Amino acid sequence: MATTTDAARTIAALEARLAALEGACAARKTMARYMALCDVPSGALDGESLASxxxxxxxxxxxxxxxxxxxxxxxGRDAIVAMLARYLPPAPHFATNVHFLTSESIEMVTPARASGRWIMLQASGYVDERAELIGARLEVDFVPAPDASTWLIAHFRTERLFDAPWRVSPRPAA
Incomplete structure (x- = not known):
């Protein structure tokens, strides 16, 4: 027969598992927003910014x-956003830029921290009409926002694995 102590332990274990799942989901959403905001044209919604x-x-x-x-x-957030802004409109760098994430692994999820790894494929067309495909490994640490509604990037690491030029076919005339 289960005791009150056993029930309390079971509930505590379930709450911890739920918190870990919610943390992983929040980290995943933050990465998806980051990539969308780095795409050109941007997948941003009104009022969204990389700083957030x-x-x-x-x-x-x-x-x-x-x-x-x-x-x-x-x-620092301001220095990071300033660096990223050098690659985003209105800066003349990318004509189009799309990020794809795969091989996701989110681990070490605690109430205070989560760590994730992805392989990113970036398809970039530049304003000078060059184009390339880039593969990179991302390792990202997250912490909950002060209001705990979202999780924020605390440490973002990117390592280029490969790059390859590719040809962008011109769009047919309308």
Whole structure:
């Protein structure tokens, strides 16, 4: 026969599992918003901004042979958003840019932190009419927002795995 103590332990275990699932879901949503806001044209909704996805003291860094020298380590929400803005409209960089995430693994979900890994495929067309496909590994740490309604990026790491030029076919005339 189950005791009150057993029932309380079961409820506590279920609450912890639910919190972990909700944390993983919130982290996944934050990554999806980040990628949509980095797409060109943007998948942003009115009032959304990249700044709302990062903690005030967030770190964004390029790692590995190609991205350490290209991006380095950027600290603080404002510095991160300023760096990302160099690649987004109205800056003349991408004509089109689409991000795809795969091989997701969200782990270490506690009430205070979650860590996730993805493989990102980025299809980019540039304003100078070049185009390339980029593969990168992302490792991202999240923490709950102060109001606990969303989770924020605390540490974003990206490592380029490969890049390949590709040809963008012109659109047929209407």
């Amino acid at each position: 996805l990062f903690t005030a003291d967030a770190v964004w860094e390029g790692i590995g042979p190609q991205y350490t020298s290209k991006f380095g380590r950027i600290e």
